[in-house]
Amino acid sequence: MAATTHTVTNQVPPLVGHDVFAADRALSEAVERHVAPGVLPVALEELGELGRAAGSAQVQEWGARANAHPPVLRTHDRFGHRVDEVDFHPSWHRLLGHAVSAGLTDAWGRPAGHVRRAAGFLVWTQAEAGHGCPLSMTHAAVPTLRTDPALAAEWEPLLTSHTYVEGLRNPMEKAGALLGMGMTEKQGGTDVRSNTTRAEALSGADGYLLTGHKWFCSAPMSDGFLVLAQAAGGLSCFLVPRVLPDGTRNVFAIQRLKDKLGNRSNASAEVEFDGTWAHRVGEEGRGVRTIIEMVAATRLDCVVGSAALMRQAVSQAVHHSAYRRAFGGLLIDKPLMRNVLADLALESEAATVLAMRLAAAYDEDTDEERAFLRLAVPAAKYWVTKRCSAVVGEALECLGGNGYVEESGMPRLLREAPLNSLWEGSGNVQALDVLRALQREPRALDAFLREVGRARGADHRLDAAIKGLLTELADLEGVEARARRVVERIALVLQGSLLVRWAPPEVSDAFCASRLGGDWGSAFGTLPHSLDLASVVARARPDADQRRGRGSDGG
Structure with missing residues (x-):
């Protein structure tokens, strides 16, 4: 009715119809760097298809709908029978199906599998983050299942399948399966050794019966779960299928779904076990050691997922500033806004380069790279996930x-940004894990120092930061009280060394000047004004035509 009162102008067009992968220079360059030439063309084609889908209007609508229509718990059917099912919006299934078909649960054993999957996970998370949880857990379960070759032979082909099959039935009759995990309980949280769930071995039969609960169990409609429970020999790891081989439902009572801050499209449940059949994975009493590789892999996904959220937020900010006019010009051309955008872009690129370096270490799978990951993964998990909320807020x-x-x-x-700093261990848990690696596994520190040492001599601020870190690490007396500071420096030195080696000079110069050189304020947008900030922002623009200069004057 008010159409004649004003004309709508100066509104930013939606960021749709773009290739999320190709527009991300830091990510695409990392793939080209870490994937062997013989595999690279296939990887680029796969990621291009995924990137174009993620940037499409249709997939963005799927993400919005999955978030707007959270899952609904049905504990009973109309006749009063217990069913314990969770209904998801069709958009959730479309997102999950596309992700599985793109190989986002398939990394172990594929050529450059971890780099290809991590890049795809980073791209597809930008369509909708909630459904990444079952993808991550399914992917990460493989090394744990391999401790039992017979079990792995049954389940691994299903978990790495590129076919998504909705609904609960005997997983051995499905073309693909998803796997979750349940570790924490009410009384202990991260302190899983305080778990009270009991596992009693069946006399004269295979398997155990579990009695107890799990306080957080994500994606409860998965086909099975790795859980921790107390057996006669101590805390042990078990595989709990939702449907038993004879087709009957296992006892898996979903008490309620969590009402969460974010991650709304994904169901997180409280579940009860009461005579629930389970298959032991690994030795009795070695449950933490059995499941630890799954935890490490999901922690890497926390880094990748946070890098994805950062990239998505920065893309929106740069895109908006490239079209929005204020005070006589485009926001992107205003010196102070350019400083803010450049600062955000640095954080995003540093997170992406670090995440992809960790994925490449998984692909290399040498003693040296495993030692490097032991220190680098918890340090990256601590720092990158912490920075995510700050980046998205700005x-x-x-x-x-x-x-x-x-x-x-x-x-x-x-709302999504804080999740990865909590999942798989909060900041203090990661910091303490880094301390354990420093104190008990000297090879981890040696591998880390060799990694950052590859950039020595290229930037004096990086050299000084490495020297300062070594001074801090020389005295581990009372280190727990300053653990967060130590881990922050480890992560920043590692990010700086990677950017010095691989990023354009304007990016590495700005990062080292601010994060390592001390010329940085407490908020974004305080980079030294003498830096080439325009080039940093141009590199981060989410549209290839914009990066080549079109659109800088609004045309």
Whole structure:
């Protein structure tokens, strides 16, 4: 009715119809760097298809709908029978099906499998983050199952399948399966050794019966779960299928779904076991050691997932600034906004380069790389996931009041941003894990120092930061109280060394000047003004035509 009162102008077009992978220079360069030439063409083709899908209007609508229509728990059917099922919106299944068909649960044993999968996970998370949880757990379960070759022979082909099969039935009759995990309980949380769930071996039969609970169990409609329970020999790892070989439902009572801050499309449940059949994985009493590789792999996905959220937020901020005019010009051309955008872009690129370096270490799978991962994964998990909320919050502010409105998509990103810093161990857990590696596994520190040493001599601020870190590590007396500071320095030195080796000079120079050189304020947008910030921002633009210069004047 008010159409004649004003003309709508100066509104930013939606960021749709772009290739999320190709537009991400840091990511695409990392793939080209870490994937062997013989595999690279196939990898680039796969990731290009995934990137174009992720940037399409249709898939973005799937993500919005999956988030807007959270899963619903059905404990009983109409006749009163216990069914314990969770209904998801069709968009959730479309997203999950596309991800599985793209190989996002298939990395172990494929040529450059971890780099290809991590890049795809980073791209596809930008369509919708919630459904990444079952993808991550399914992928990460493989090394744990391999401790039992017979079990792995049954389940691994299903978990690495590129076919998504919705619904619960005997997994051995399905073309593909998803796997989750349940570790924490009410009384212990991260302290899993305080778990009270009991596992009693069946006399004269294979398997155990579990009695107890899990306080957090994500994606409860998965086909099976790796859980920890107390057996006669101590805390042990078990595989709990939702459906038994004879087709009957295993006892898996879903008490309620969590009402979460973010990650709304994904169901996180409280579950009860009462005579629940389970297959032991690994030796009795060695449950933590059995499941630890799954935890390490999901921690890497926390890094990748946070890098994805950062990239998505920065893309939106840069895109908005490239079209929005204020005070006589485009926001992107304003010196202070350019400083903010460049600072955000540095954080995003550093997270991406680090995540992909860790994925490449998984592919190399040498003693040296495994030692490197032992220290680098928890340090990266600590730092990158912490930085995610700050980056997303600042990027939201770049959109002004529009960024605070749900239609922009930025509030959804902001609610999602803290998740990865909590999942698989909060900041203190990661910091203490780094300390354990430093104190008990000297080869891990040696491998880390050799890694960062490859960039020595290329930037004096990096050299000084390495020297300062060595000074801190020389005295581990009372280190727990300063553990967060030590881990932060480890992560920053590692990021700086990777950017010095592989990023354009304007990026590495700005990173070292701010994060390592001390010329950086407490908020984004305080980079030294003498740096080439325009080039940093141009590199981060999410549209290839924009990066070549088109659109800089609004045309």
